[in-house]
Amino acid sequence: MEKVNEVFFSEKGLTSTSASHLADLAQKTVLGNEAKLKNMSFITTKVDIVGSLSESGKTVSLGYDEKGLSEVKGLLEEIAEMNAFCAWMREAIKAKEREIQQINRCSFDEWCQLFGYPVIEKTELPKEIRAEDLIAEMNVKERNRYxxxxxxxxxxxxxIHPGGKFSDAREELLTKTMKPYTADGIERIP
Known part of the structure; x- marks a missing residue:
């Protein structure tokens, strides 16, 4: 295992799927907080119809008051924490993928040495038999027969396979056998 990746691994932990899911949940929290901050304004806007006796008007947008301003710090801190969490989870997932790729690139002997197993002496594996090899060994008569x-x-x-004439004729026979009459009363089977 690469030294840089060791921090992400232990006896207990999360699967890549769980880590990705948690990072997605954190990202939703970030998006929600960013939406609250996106519409930040310090101005309250009111409109009213000209000539109306009402002096209060209708509120179109609310500016942040002291309470709204006091929430900004918490929103920013939570966004930062969630972004840090997402970065940690994504880096852990990448570290796992790198370690898996490294294991997949190992030969069997390297894997045995890496995990402390004795290396087994190599035996000669039988040659793969391909159809071309068998055909090449045939004489003229055998190859012609093949x-x-x-x-x-x-x-x-x-x-005979679906879409073929025999298959289509068979389907037509089954249909007419199961439904000998049509809705207009015409007999299908003579």
């Missing part, structure tokens, strides 16, 4: 059978299978498949 391609003939392949062509027959493809031709039959074309007609």
């Amino acid at each position: 391609f003939t059978l392949e062509a027959i299978a493809a031709t039959i498949g074309k007609y």
Whole structure:
């Protein structure tokens, strides 16, 4: 494990999904607080109809009073705390991803050494058998038979699989068997 990533790992912790979810919740708190601060104004605006006897008018927007101003500091502090929390969670997720990538790049022998397991002596694995290799070993008669059978299978498949003529005719028969008459009274099966 890289030294820079060690701070994010312990015996107990969160999954990447949980960390991401918590960061998303914190981001919603930030957006809510930013919305409150976005409409900050120190001016209260009132309107009234010309000639109206009312002197108070209708309030269009409220300016921040002392109570509103006292909330600004708390909103800013909470935004800063939530942003710091989000940064921590996102960095932890990135650290986990980097460690997983590093493990995935390890060979089996490196992994054994890294975790203190004895390295097993290598054995020769059997060669992968491919269709091309089998075909290459066939004589002319066998290869001709292979391609003939392949062509027959493809031709039959074309007609019996969905969308093929045989398949469509079968569906039509099943439909007419299950619904021998139409709504207009015409018989479908002779």
